[in-house]
Amino acid sequence: MNITINGNPQQVPSAQNLSDLVNTFCKQSKHILTELNGEIIPADQWAQTSLKDGDALELVTFVGGG
Amino acid sequence: MTDTPLIIAGKTFKSRFLLGTGKFKNKKDVSDSIAAGGCEIVTVALRRIDLERHEDNILEHIPPHVTLLTNTSGARNAQEAVRIARLARASGCGHWVKIEVINDSKYLLPDNEQTIKATEILAAEGFVVLPYITPDLYAARALVKAGAASVMPLGSFIGSNQGLKTKELIQVLINEIELPVIVDAGIGAPSQATEAMEMGADAVLVNTAVATNPNPAGLARAFALAVEAGRLAYVSGLPTQQPVAKASSPLTGFLYDDIPAN
Numbered sequence: 001m002n003i004t005i006n007g008n009p010q011q012v013p014s015a016q017n018l019s020d021l022v023n024t025f026c027k028q029s030k031h032i033l034t035e036l037n038g039e040i041i042p043a044d045q046w047a048q049t050s051l052k053d054g055d056a057l058e059l060v061t062f063v064g065g066g
Numbered sequence: 067m068t069d070t071p072l073i074i075a076g077k078t079f080k081s082r083f084l085l086g087t088g089k090f091k092n093k094k095d096v097s098d099s100i101a102a103g104g105c106e107i108v109t110v111a112l113r114r115i116d117l118e119r120h121e122d123n124i125l126e127h128i129p130p131h132v133t134l135l136t137n138t139s140g141a142r143n144a145q146e147a148v149r150i151a152r153l154a155r156a157s158g159c160g161h162w163v164k165i166e167v168i169n170d171s172k173y174l175l176p177d178n179e180q181t182i183k184a185t186e187i188l189a190a191e192g193f194v195v196l197p198y199i200t201p202d203l204y205a206a207r208a209l210v211k212a213g214a215a216s217v218m219p220l221g222s223f224i225g226s227n228q229g230l231k232t233k234e235l236i237q238v239l240i241n242e243i244e245l246p247v248i249v250d251a252g253i254g255a256p257s258q259a260t261e262a263m264e265m266g267a268d269a270v271l272v273n274t275a276v277a278t279n280p281n282p283a284g285l286a287r288a289f290a291l292a293v294e295a296g297r298l299a300y301v302s303g304l305p306t307q308q309p310v311a312k313a314s315s316p317l318t319g320f321l322y323d324d325i326p327a328n
Contacts, residue, residue, distance in 0.1 A: 006114045027120035033112070033157045035149075040156045058114065060153060064096065064124050065111020065137045066086030066224070066251075066273035 001053035012051070019046035026059055033060040069301045072269055074107075074246055075162075075194040075215040077133065081106045082263070083293040084135070084248065085286065086273025093127040095282040100132060103286035109135045109164055109271070112150050125159070135162045135196060142169040144183035151188050163188060164218065165197040174224045178205040182212055189213025198250055201235035206243045217243055218271065220251035221262065225274040227254025230261055240266040256285075256292030263296025264304060 001014045005025060012021060018034065018041060026032055034041045035058040041049055051057075072079040085105040090096050100108060108128055128134065136154035141147035144167065151163040165188070167180040181197045182205060189195050194215045199205055201219035209217055219236050222228035229252060230236065240247050246268035253259050254275045262270050272289055279285040 006117065025117050026115055027117070028115065028123060031123045031125050031157065031159075032115065033153045035153065040153055042156050059117070060112050061115045062110045062123060062125050062136075062154075062157075062159065063113045064087035064090055064093075064277075065139050066088040066109055066271075 001051070003051060003053075004056045006057075006059055014051075014053075016051060017047055018049035018051060018057075021051060021057070022046060022059065028061065031061050034058065035060065069297065072246060074196070079106045079133075079269075080104070081290070081293075082269040082297055083259070083286075083290050084108070084250075084269055084271035085276065086137075086271060087124055087128070087277070088273055089277040090282065091277075093122055093124060095277075096124065097127040097129065098283040099276055099286035100129065102283035103276075103290040105132065105286070105290075107133045107135055107162075109137045109273070111137045111139045112154060113140070133162055134160045135164050136160070137164045137166050137198075138184070139166045139168070141165075141167050141184075143167060143177075144180040144187065147180070147184040148187050151184075151193055152191075155193070161192060162194045163196070165195055175200050176220070178202055181205075182208045185209055185214050186212040189215075196248065201232045201239055203235075203238050203242060206239050210243060210245060214245060216246040216248050216268070218248045218250040221249050221258065222252030224251045226252050227275055228252050229254060229258035230265075233261075233265070236262070236267065237265055256288045259289055260292045260296035260299075263293055264299045266300050269293070 003012050072082050081104045083103050084107045086109045087096050138147040138150040147165050147167050155161045165181050165184050167177045176198050178199050185195045185197050196216045197214050198218045206217045222231040248269040249262040249267045250271040253272050259270045276282050276286050
């Protein structure tokens with residue numbers, strides 16, 4: 001299925017939940033924040049969160065800032 | 067001379083020098099500067115993860131005793147600022163947020179109106195809100211009403227190192243606003259930080275000057291001393307300026323009774 005991740009369309013296997021997807025796409029494993037279709041999903045809910053074709057996912061983290 | 071500590075939202079801080087973590091060349095300089103400056107409040111921001119490469123996270127370089135202040139930079143309106151703040155809190159990294167709403171790319175001046183809106187929403191949700199503003203008395207009063215924990219007026223344009231261009235307007239906030247006034251943006255030299263503290267500012271936030279310096283930790287230490295010096299001068303009280311000389315030594319001649327009139 002097609003999921004837009006950080007603004008870019010990506011092909012992902014349809015069996016994946018959010019936890020699998022984060023592990024597949026993020027090279028870092030900590031401090032990852034997710035927003036699925038504009039809704040914040042805490043890390044402890046990733047495994048129970050399934051994805052569907054056309055979802056928009058934001059993967060965000062902390063960076064240096066003023 | 068005794069001084070009261072800085073208290074924001076009921077939390078006590080020994081240091082009045084806040085550090086921003088943007089623009090550092092390497093992350094070790096961040097932790098070194100926090101240590102050298104004795105900083106207890108440090109700002110960070112949120113951005114999309116780079117999916118192409120692994121990068122060391124900034125949070126790994128900030129000691130656990132430091133209070134994290136998430137900057138909503140990148141927000142162009144109140145709604146976006148609220149979204150960023152909520153995301154940061156959902157990560158478990160605290161509920162202290164610096165509201166920064168900017169929709170002008172030339173001057174990067176904060177939008178006070180949108181900042182007030184975001185502050186209202188987030189303060190009601192239990193966030194500790196430190197809004198970054200263009201110094202304005204009415205905006206500051208509205209922020210007090212909205213539940214802000216401090217006000218953070220800019221000294222001059224972000225990253226400009228121009229110092230206290232808005233000095234008189236900041237003085238009005240210091241005089242009239244009960245919340246801690248933290249001078250943010252534009253502080254490029256320790257002497258400028260001292261100047262802000264001598265005026266009665268409660269704290270200063272510095273980023274660019276330290277982060278872009280070849281020796282960030284050295285300058286962070288200089289800022290810490292400058293902030294402390296300015297604070298001590300403010301608490302002790304400064305003399306008023308005089309239009310003419312006032313002798314520091316006794317006004318008699320060394321061997322004579324009077325200094326000749328001419």
